[in-house]
Amino acid sequence: MNCSYCNRKAVYFQRHSGKHLCRKHFVENFLKRVKRSIRKYRMVRRNERIAVALSGGKDSVVLAQVLKTLYGERRDIELHAITVDEGIEGYRPPTVEISERLCRELDIEHHVVSFRDEIGLELDEIVKKGNRNACSYCGVFRKYLLNKKAKEIGATKLATGHNLDDETQTILLNFLQSDIERMARLVPSRVQKGLVMRIKPLREIYEREIVVYALLHNLPVSLEECPYSREPVRAAVRDFLYEFENKYPGRKFSIMRSFETLLPCLWEMYPQIDLNSCELCGEPTPRRICQACELKRELGLI
Ligand code: SF4
Ligand SMILES: [Zn+2]
Numbered sequence: 570m571n572c573s574y575c576n577r578k579a580v581y582f583q584r585h586s587g588k589h590l591c592r593k594h595f596v597e598n599f600l601k602r603v604k605r606s607i608r609k610y611r612m613v614r615r616n617e618r619i620a621v622a623l624s625g626g627k628d629s630v631v632l633a634q635v636l637k638t639l640y641g642e643r644r645d646i647e648l649h650a651i652t653v654d655e656g657i658e659g660y661r662p663p664t665v666e667i668s669e670r671l672c673r674e675l676d677i678e679h680h681v682v683s684f685r686d687e688i689g690l691e692l693d694e695i696v697k698k699g700n701r702n703a704c705s706y707c708g709v710f711r712k713y714l715l716n717k718k719a720k721e722i723g724a725t726k727l728a729t730g731h732n733l734d735d736e737t738q739t740i741l742l743n744f745l746q747s748d749i750e751r752m753a754r755l756v757p758s759r760v761q762k763g764l765v766m767r768i769k770p771l772r773e774i775y776e777r778e779i780v781v782y783a784l785l786h787n788l789p790v791s792l793e794e795c796p797y798s799r800e801p802v803r804a805a806v807r808d809f810l811y812e813f814e815n816k817y818p819g820r821k822f823s824i825m826r827s828f829e830t831l832l833p834c835l836w837e838m839y840p841q842i843d844l845n846s847c848e849l850c851g852e853p854t855p856r857r858i859c860q861a862c863e864l865k866r867e868l869g870l871i
Protein backbone atom coordinates (compact mmCIF):
# COMPACT_ATOMS: atom_id res chain seq x y z
CA MET A 570 0.00 0.00 0.00
CA ASN A 571 1.34 3.45 -0.91
CA CYS A 572 1.28 6.59 1.22
CA SER A 573 -1.82 8.76 0.75
CA TYR A 574 0.45 11.80 0.20
CA CYS A 575 3.30 10.45 -1.95
CA ASN A 576 4.51 7.37 -3.83
CA ARG A 577 6.46 5.86 -0.97
CA LYS A 578 5.49 2.65 0.78
CA ALA A 579 3.12 3.23 3.71
CA VAL A 580 4.37 2.14 7.15
CA TYR A 581 1.26 3.08 9.10
CA PHE A 582 -2.49 3.19 8.61
CA GLN A 583 -3.96 6.09 10.58
CA ARG A 584 -7.42 4.81 11.41
CA HIS A 585 -8.90 8.09 12.62
CA SER A 586 -8.05 9.92 9.35
CA GLY A 587 -8.29 6.92 7.01
CA LYS A 588 -4.80 7.82 5.64
CA HIS A 589 -1.88 5.54 4.84
CA LEU A 590 1.42 7.18 5.78
CA CYS A 591 5.00 6.59 4.71
CA ARG A 592 7.78 7.08 7.26
CA LYS A 593 8.32 10.72 6.28
CA HIS A 594 4.67 11.67 6.40
CA PHE A 595 4.04 9.68 9.58
CA VAL A 596 6.84 11.55 11.39
CA GLU A 597 5.74 14.91 9.97
CA ASN A 598 2.15 14.31 11.06
CA PHE A 599 3.29 13.15 14.52
CA LEU A 600 5.49 16.20 15.15
CA LYS A 601 2.91 18.60 13.74
CA ARG A 602 0.30 17.30 16.18
CA VAL A 603 2.70 17.50 19.13
CA LYS A 604 3.51 21.11 18.19
CA ARG A 605 -0.19 21.89 17.94
CA SER A 606 -0.87 20.56 21.45
CA ILE A 607 2.12 22.49 22.81
CA ARG A 608 0.78 25.70 21.22
CA LYS A 609 -2.83 25.10 22.24
CA TYR A 610 -1.97 24.69 25.91
CA ARG A 611 0.97 27.14 25.78
CA MET A 612 3.12 24.40 27.24
CA VAL A 613 6.44 25.86 26.16
CA ARG A 614 7.29 29.56 26.12
CA ARG A 615 10.54 31.44 25.81
CA ASN A 616 13.50 30.85 28.12
CA GLU A 617 12.39 27.55 29.54
CA ARG A 618 14.31 24.81 31.29
CA ILE A 619 12.26 21.69 30.69
CA ALA A 620 12.78 18.60 32.81
CA VAL A 621 11.50 15.41 31.21
CA ALA A 622 10.26 12.75 33.62
CA LEU A 623 12.12 9.88 31.98
CA SER A 624 11.23 6.37 33.10
CA GLY A 625 12.76 4.50 30.16
CA GLY A 626 9.33 3.32 28.95
CA LYS A 627 8.24 4.09 25.38
CA ASP A 628 6.26 7.26 26.16
CA SER A 629 8.93 9.13 28.06
CA VAL A 630 11.73 7.97 25.73
CA VAL A 631 9.78 9.24 22.70
CA LEU A 632 8.93 12.45 24.56
CA ALA A 633 12.61 13.18 25.27
CA GLN A 634 13.56 12.52 21.62
CA VAL A 635 10.66 14.63 20.30
CA LEU A 636 11.47 17.60 22.56
CA LYS A 637 15.11 17.37 21.50
CA THR A 638 13.99 17.34 17.84
CA LEU A 639 11.71 20.34 18.33
CA TYR A 640 13.86 22.44 20.65
CA GLY A 641 17.43 21.12 20.27
CA GLU A 642 18.43 24.16 18.22
CA ARG A 643 16.75 26.75 20.45
CA ARG A 644 19.26 28.60 22.60
CA ASP A 645 16.64 29.75 25.09
CA ILE A 646 15.33 26.24 25.81
CA GLU A 647 17.29 23.77 27.87
CA LEU A 648 16.37 20.12 28.28
CA HIS A 649 17.09 17.93 31.29
CA ALA A 650 15.80 14.49 32.24
CA ILE A 651 14.93 13.11 35.66
CA THR A 652 14.64 9.39 36.29
CA VAL A 653 13.20 8.14 39.55
CA ASP A 654 14.60 4.81 40.69
CA GLU A 655 11.89 3.46 42.97
CA GLY A 656 13.83 0.31 43.80
CA ILE A 657 11.81 -2.39 42.02
CA GLU A 658 14.04 -5.41 41.57
CA GLY A 659 14.34 -6.75 38.04
CA TYR A 660 12.14 -4.02 36.54
CA ARG A 661 13.72 -0.64 37.22
CA PRO A 662 17.51 -1.23 36.78
CA PRO A 663 17.29 -1.92 32.98
CA THR A 664 15.10 1.16 32.45
CA VAL A 665 17.54 3.37 34.37
CA GLU A 666 20.26 2.10 32.00
CA ILE A 667 18.06 2.83 28.97
CA SER A 668 17.45 6.35 30.27
CA GLU A 669 21.16 6.94 30.79
CA ARG A 670 21.96 5.68 27.30
CA LEU A 671 19.26 7.81 25.69
CA CYS A 672 20.41 10.96 27.47
CA ARG A 673 23.98 10.33 26.36
CA GLU A 674 22.79 9.87 22.76
CA LEU A 675 20.58 12.97 22.86
CA ASP A 676 23.08 15.00 24.86
CA ILE A 677 20.59 15.79 27.61
CA GLU A 678 21.70 16.25 31.20
CA HIS A 679 20.40 13.28 33.21
CA HIS A 680 19.53 13.21 36.90
CA VAL A 681 18.67 10.02 38.78
CA VAL A 682 16.91 10.20 42.14
CA SER A 683 16.24 7.09 44.17
CA PHE A 684 13.69 6.18 46.81
CA ARG A 685 16.56 4.61 48.76
CA ASP A 686 18.48 7.90 49.05
CA GLU A 687 15.56 10.30 49.31
CA ILE A 688 12.83 8.37 51.10
CA GLY A 689 15.00 5.96 53.07
CA LEU A 690 13.79 2.65 51.66
CA GLU A 691 13.33 1.03 48.25
CA LEU A 692 9.78 0.39 47.07
CA ASP A 693 10.26 -3.39 47.46
CA GLU A 694 11.08 -2.81 51.15
CA ILE A 695 8.28 -0.27 51.61
CA VAL A 696 5.72 -2.78 50.28
CA LYS A 697 6.87 -5.39 52.82
CA LYS A 698 6.74 -2.87 55.66
CA GLY A 699 3.57 -0.93 54.92
CA ASN A 700 -0.02 -1.99 54.54
CA ARG A 701 -1.02 -0.09 51.40
CA ASN A 702 -0.59 -1.27 47.85
CA ALA A 703 2.66 -0.48 46.04
CA CYS A 704 1.17 2.13 43.68
CA SER A 705 -0.20 4.24 46.58
CA TYR A 706 3.33 4.73 47.91
CA CYS A 707 5.01 4.83 44.54
CA GLY A 708 2.70 7.44 42.99
CA VAL A 709 3.02 9.85 45.92
CA PHE A 710 6.79 9.48 46.39
CA ARG A 711 7.53 9.66 42.64
CA LYS A 712 5.54 12.89 42.21
CA TYR A 713 7.20 14.33 45.30
CA LEU A 714 10.72 13.51 44.09
CA LEU A 715 10.11 14.69 40.53
CA ASN A 716 8.90 18.07 41.77
CA LYS A 717 11.71 18.38 44.31
CA LYS A 718 14.43 17.52 41.78
CA ALA A 719 12.86 19.69 39.07
CA LYS A 720 12.99 22.65 41.45
CA GLU A 721 16.55 21.84 42.48
CA ILE A 722 17.76 22.00 38.87
CA GLY A 723 15.77 25.19 38.26
CA ALA A 724 13.28 23.65 35.82
CA THR A 725 10.38 25.83 34.73
CA LYS A 726 8.33 22.89 33.36
CA LEU A 727 8.10 19.20 34.09
CA ALA A 728 7.17 17.20 30.97
CA THR A 729 5.53 13.80 31.30
CA GLY A 730 4.85 11.23 28.59
CA HIS A 731 1.08 10.82 29.05
CA ASN A 732 -0.52 9.95 25.70
CA LEU A 733 -4.06 10.15 24.30
CA ASP A 734 -4.93 6.68 25.58
CA ASP A 735 -3.76 7.52 29.13
CA GLU A 736 -5.56 10.85 29.17
CA THR A 737 -8.89 9.55 27.86
CA GLN A 738 -8.75 6.62 30.30
CA THR A 739 -8.23 9.04 33.17
CA ILE A 740 -11.03 11.36 32.02
CA LEU A 741 -13.49 8.48 31.76
CA LEU A 742 -12.27 6.90 34.98
CA ASN A 743 -12.78 10.17 36.90
CA PHE A 744 -16.23 10.44 35.41
CA LEU A 745 -17.16 6.84 36.27
CA GLN A 746 -15.84 7.26 39.80
CA SER A 747 -17.60 10.60 40.18
CA ASP A 748 -14.31 12.34 40.89
CA ILE A 749 -14.93 15.55 38.94
CA GLU A 750 -12.57 17.58 41.09
CA ARG A 751 -9.68 15.33 40.07
CA MET A 752 -10.76 15.74 36.44
CA ALA A 753 -10.47 19.54 36.83
CA ARG A 754 -6.89 19.08 38.01
CA LEU A 755 -5.86 17.07 34.94
CA VAL A 756 -4.74 20.33 33.33
CA PRO A 757 -3.42 23.01 35.71
CA SER A 758 -5.13 26.38 35.23
CA ARG A 759 -2.25 28.44 36.59
CA VAL A 760 1.21 28.26 38.09
CA GLN A 761 1.20 27.28 41.76
CA LYS A 762 3.85 28.31 44.23
CA GLY A 763 6.35 25.54 44.89
CA LEU A 764 4.98 23.31 42.14
CA VAL A 765 6.81 23.02 38.82
CA MET A 766 4.11 23.20 36.16
CA ARG A 767 3.49 19.89 34.44
CA ILE A 768 3.07 19.65 30.70
CA LYS A 769 1.99 16.67 28.56
CA PRO A 770 3.11 17.26 24.97
CA LEU A 771 1.98 13.77 23.80
CA ARG A 772 -1.56 14.08 25.15
CA GLU A 773 -3.09 13.98 21.64
CA ILE A 774 -0.98 11.14 20.27
CA TYR A 775 -2.25 7.55 20.29
CA GLU A 776 -0.20 5.01 22.20
CA ARG A 777 0.26 2.88 19.09
CA GLU A 778 1.65 5.89 17.21
CA ILE A 779 4.22 6.29 19.99
CA VAL A 780 5.25 2.65 19.58
CA VAL A 781 5.61 3.12 15.80
CA TYR A 782 7.58 6.37 16.29
CA ALA A 783 9.95 4.59 18.70
CA LEU A 784 10.44 1.70 16.25
CA LEU A 785 11.04 3.99 13.25
CA HIS A 786 13.71 5.89 15.19
CA ASN A 787 15.19 2.77 16.68
CA LEU A 788 14.86 4.23 20.17
CA PRO A 789 15.89 2.15 23.17
CA VAL A 790 12.69 1.48 25.10
CA SER A 791 11.55 -0.97 27.72
CA LEU A 792 8.22 -2.66 27.07
CA GLU A 793 8.27 -4.48 30.41
CA GLU A 794 5.35 -3.94 32.76
CA CYS A 795 5.89 -3.09 36.42
CA PRO A 796 5.34 -6.23 38.54
CA TYR A 797 3.15 -4.22 40.94
CA SER A 798 0.85 -2.89 38.23
CA ARG A 799 -2.68 -3.99 39.15
CA GLU A 800 -5.46 -1.55 38.38
CA PRO A 801 -8.55 -3.60 37.50
CA VAL A 802 -10.91 -0.63 36.98
CA ARG A 803 -8.47 1.23 34.74
CA ALA A 804 -7.85 -1.98 32.79
CA ALA A 805 -11.61 -2.36 32.22
CA VAL A 806 -11.86 1.27 31.02
CA ARG A 807 -8.83 0.74 28.77
CA ASP A 808 -10.38 -2.38 27.20
CA PHE A 809 -13.71 -0.64 26.70
CA LEU A 810 -12.06 2.36 25.01
CA TYR A 811 -9.98 0.08 22.85
CA GLU A 812 -13.08 -1.74 21.57
CA PHE A 813 -14.97 1.51 21.08
CA GLU A 814 -12.12 3.19 19.19
CA ASN A 815 -11.72 0.09 17.05
CA LYS A 816 -15.35 0.23 16.04
CA TYR A 817 -15.58 4.02 15.75
CA PRO A 818 -12.10 5.42 15.02
CA GLY A 819 -11.40 8.89 16.36
CA ARG A 820 -13.64 8.69 19.43
CA LYS A 821 -10.73 9.22 21.79
CA PHE A 822 -10.35 12.64 20.19
CA SER A 823 -14.06 13.25 20.80
CA ILE A 824 -13.57 12.48 24.51
CA MET A 825 -10.66 14.89 24.59
CA ARG A 826 -12.64 17.62 22.79
CA SER A 827 -15.58 17.23 25.21
CA PHE A 828 -13.18 17.44 28.12
CA GLU A 829 -11.57 20.60 26.72
CA THR A 830 -15.00 22.19 26.26
CA LEU A 831 -15.86 21.44 29.87
CA LEU A 832 -12.51 22.52 31.26
CA PRO A 833 -13.29 26.23 31.85
CA CYS A 834 -16.43 25.23 33.80
CA LEU A 835 -14.45 22.65 35.78
CA TRP A 836 -11.84 25.27 36.68
CA GLU A 837 -14.57 27.59 37.83
CA MET A 838 -16.22 24.89 39.92
CA TYR A 839 -12.93 23.80 41.48
CA PRO A 840 -10.53 26.77 41.51
CA GLN A 841 -6.96 25.95 42.31
CA ILE A 842 -6.25 26.88 45.90
CA ASP A 843 -3.00 28.42 47.06
CA LEU A 844 -0.71 25.78 48.42
CA ASN A 845 1.05 25.76 51.79
CA SER A 846 4.60 24.64 52.41
CA CYS A 847 4.72 21.30 54.22
CA GLU A 848 5.70 21.90 57.85
CA LEU A 849 8.13 18.99 57.73
CA CYS A 850 9.79 19.17 54.30
CA GLY A 851 8.72 22.46 52.73
CA GLU A 852 7.22 20.89 49.62
CA PRO A 853 3.86 22.29 48.43
CA THR A 854 0.68 20.79 49.85
CA PRO A 855 -2.94 21.82 50.28
CA ARG A 856 -2.69 20.60 53.91
CA ARG A 857 -0.26 21.25 56.75
CA ILE A 858 1.80 18.12 56.16
CA CYS A 859 2.31 16.78 52.64
CA GLN A 860 1.22 13.31 51.61
CA ALA A 861 4.80 12.09 51.19
CA CYS A 862 5.64 13.09 54.78
CA GLU A 863 2.40 11.47 56.02
CA LEU A 864 3.41 8.22 54.34
CA LYS A 865 6.99 8.47 55.60
CA ARG A 866 5.64 8.95 59.11
CA GLU A 867 3.35 5.95 58.71
CA LEU A 868 6.37 3.88 57.67
CA GLY A 869 8.39 5.07 60.67
CA LEU A 870 10.91 6.86 58.43
CA ILE A 871 10.55 10.23 60.17
S1 SF4 B 1 2.68 0.32 38.52
FE1 SF4 B 1 4.73 0.15 39.44
S2 SF4 B 1 5.81 2.00 38.76
FE2 SF4 B 1 3.61 2.35 38.42
S3 SF4 B 1 2.88 3.39 40.28
FE3 SF4 B 1 2.54 1.19 40.58
S4 SF4 B 1 4.39 0.47 41.60
FE4 SF4 B 1 4.89 2.47 40.72
ZN1 LIG C 1 4.34 9.89 2.09
Ligand SMILES: [Zn+2]
Nearest residue numbers: 847850859862
Ligand atom coordinates in the same frame (compact mmCIF):
# COMPACT_ATOMS: atom_id res chain seq x y z
ZN1 LIG D 1 6.40 17.06 53.45
